[in-house]
Amino acid sequence: MKEADVVILGGLSGISAGISCRRHYPDKKVILIRKEGTVLVPCGIPYIYGTVGGPEHNVIPDGLLEKNGIELIKGEAVGVDREKKIISLSGGETVGYEKLVFATGSGPLIPPIQGINKKNVFPVKKDFIYLANLLNAVDKAENIVIIGGGFIGMEFADECRKGRNVAITVIEALPRCLQNAMDDEFCDEAQAKIEETGVKIMVNEKVESILGDEEVTGVKLASGNELKADMIILGIGAVPNTGLAKKTGLELGFRNTIKVDRYMRTYTDPDIFACGDCAEKVSFFDGKPVGVMLASIATSEARIAGANLFSPTHNNCGAISVFSTVINERAFAVAGLTERHTKQTGAEVVITTAEAPDTHPAGMPDSTLTKVRLVFAKNTGIILGGSLSGGKPVGEMVNVLSACIMHKMTANDIVKFQMGTHPALTSSPLIYPIVNAACKAVIPLTH
Ligand SMILES: Cc1cc2nc3c(=O)[nH]c(=O)nc-3n(C[C@H](O)[C@H](O)[C@H](O)COP(=O)(O)OP(=O)(O)OC[C@H]3O[C@@H](n4cnc5c(N)ncnc54)[C@H](O)[C@@H]3O)c2cc1C
Structure with missing residues (x-):
């Protein structure tokens, strides 16, 4: 069995928590356990389909871990014995810890739309090979439908059009695209900018079902209209990866995120911390739980968690929610x-x-x-x-x-x-x- 003072489960915010821990506690041995062979720049994913040209150009180098003296184990943690302080991996290996950080992130929200499991329907997963397959599908597509006009959907639309002769339609249920994030004036400006490129935006519209036999051929909208599509990209939100946290007995809170205090300690176990998309967030403004998931918040929480592992150092002021995007x-x-x-x-x-x-x-x-x-x-x-x-x-x-x-x-x-x-x-x-x-x-x- 391997052993470390600190074991972190995760990717982006896991790296940030590890670096912060090593800065504050240079004598501590830190191991990061990560499911994927390669970790992508999550915010860079839409740019794989246009500007950067492939997932291999959108990678966080593992050298960052080595440079900071953090050992990497590639594998999936499937169990945590809190009494014995041992993590078990899917391959049968075990790792002992003194402090454990859950930075297990989030995955795409998959809505219960009829036909959602057909071939060529792509929720956006942070997985290298999956995203390479998505790139192949984009390269072959003549008609792409994107469900969701938030910043992920809009960025995908803007990138997929680049260098391709492809019809792209974004379907948004609200009266404006980007409406949850911005005021009307900016939503309208963003919509006008994307429409200049030929991307079509349909607001106040919902996909009712996905058409086709095994493979998608189109979508049926709530208005009764049908659109041709040879692939669908889903950009409608994310859900936390907290299955293992639940199995470990950690208390979950708002929308199934792990309940943490202002020091990023879990409510349940003083030796287990959580940060990033899997951790509960409260608003900076009123202290109430919020469902926002952003890299800005995830990495801030990770720095706080890493610093607090052996002695309370920083506290979390709550989520301000700061983000930016580029459209055309x-x-x-x-x-x-x-x-x-x-x-x-x-x-x-x-x-x-x-x-x-x-x-x-x-x-x-x-x-x-x-x-x-x-x-x-x-x-x-x-x-x-x-x-x-x-x-x-x-x-x-x-x-x-x-x-x-x-x-x-x-x-x-x-x-x-x-x-x-x-x-x-x-x-x-x-x-x-x-x-x-x-x-x-x-x-x-x-x-
Ligand atoms: C397409 C896209 C674009 C985005 N753009 C922006 C942006 O421009 N700005 C912004 O602020 N935010 C953006 N975000 C949000 C941002 O990516 C997330 O907030 C951020 O990735 C959260 O980091 P995290 O480390 O908490 O989780 P994740 O990035 O989800 O990483 C979690 C990692 O933990 C691993 N893991 C999970 N369970 C286990 C386990 N049991 N064992 C081992 N490993 C495990 C996962 O495989 C994954 O590698 C974007 C998200 C997407 C999907």
Whole structure:
């Protein structure tokens, strides 16, 4: 039997937890057990089908583990004996631990649609060989239907079209694509951008059944219409991989995620931690459980878990929910709450907008208009959220907003920002859009 001070089960957040543990406790022996031979960059999966061209170009190198002194065992953990502190693997091997981290992640949600098990229906699994087969199917397809107009569905649509003569239709049940993540203005802009490429979006529409004998030939929609399809990609959400946690006797909470405290310790066993998509999340804003699964949250939780394994060091402030995406070369990003979220809770807010080119002057090469929309709490002036669209800088501007939110900055704090600017790299300091939107909020917030 192998033994280690710390055993981690997982991929992306498992690596992050392992590195954090080794930084805080360099004398501890750490083993990562991972089901897959190769771990993919999960957020890079849609780019396999266009920009990067294959799963082999979307891999997190195992060298990262070696560099940080973490031993890798490729295998599936199938049992945990909490009394003896022993993990058993599907191949019959056993591994002893002092502390154990569940970072077992999530898999695709598979809806109970009639015909869902037909050949060429692809839920998005984080598995190298499976995704290589999906690439073969995309290369042969003439008609692709994507179920779900969230960011995974939209990214797949945008990538699958690249370099191919293929008809792509995204079916979204809500009135707008990306509606759960962004406010209407940005949803409409994103839809217009993807439609420029020839991708068709059908909103307020549901797939009722998948047609064909063994292999998919089309879909029947709730409206009665039928669409031809030789493959279907599902992008409608994820469910946590918590079967082993349940079998181990760990308490599960919201939507079957593992219940953890603010130190990422499981409720059930002080020597077992959990982080990433398999762990329960609570909102930064109200402490209530939320179903969001993002790499930003997973890796933050993993750093916290790794640091806390032998002594409480960091605590988790809750999920802010910060993400970004690119649709037909325009970036969209959100940190924290949108106007839609605040309407659902009834919170009184002040919302301001600003826009500016992301270079100054705007005539600089590759200049792109950045749009910003900020949400402030009316009673405190604290920033609750921000949404952006624009060019590549948006990917980092949203992280600035995330930091502002996490540190509960007010509009008055942001007004005083000293932001670094450069003609080729940023908006003008005279009209820097995050600051400008905050300046516009100051007076309404005092009335
Ligand atoms: C297509 C796609 C695009 C995405 N894009 C973004 C994005 O742009 N930005 C963003 O923030 N988030 C994005 N996400 C979400 C992000 O990928 C997840 O939040 C992230 O992968 C969570 O990491 P994790 O380590 O918790 O879980 P996972 O990445 O699911 O990893 C869990 C690992 O544990 C392994 N495992 C499970 N059970 C066992 C076991 N019993 N024994 C051994 N190993 C086991 C799994 O096989 C897997 O390798 C995207 C997700 C998808 C599917």
